Amino acid sequence: MMCGGPSATKPATADTQEIADKVKSQLEEKENRKFSVFKAVSYRSQVVAGTNYFIKVDVGDDEFMHLRVFQSLPHENKPPTLHAYQTKKAEHDELGYF
Known part of the structure; x- marks a missing residue:
């Protein structure tokens, strides 16, 4: 994993x-x-001041979505937040940084 970059x-x-x-x-x-x-x-993860998760989600009918979710550091006691998402993805689409 590249320092600051997303995981495999x-x-x-x-x-x-x-x-x-x-x-x-x-x-x-x-x-x-x-x-x-x-x-x-x-999924892929990226450690920042917290963690960004890039998650491929099956939403049915052969449709997938890619989500970018931010999870703050544990001591901040905050729930995960949806920061961005991509629609109309297929199962074979690579989960990249966005």
């Missing part, structure tokens, strides 16, 4: 799914739609 893409874990679940309502509000499927597939 890894399979999603239970922790990744938990982070995605915590920002699901933020995404639904921005997209003005509800997701019956919301499954984290893979």
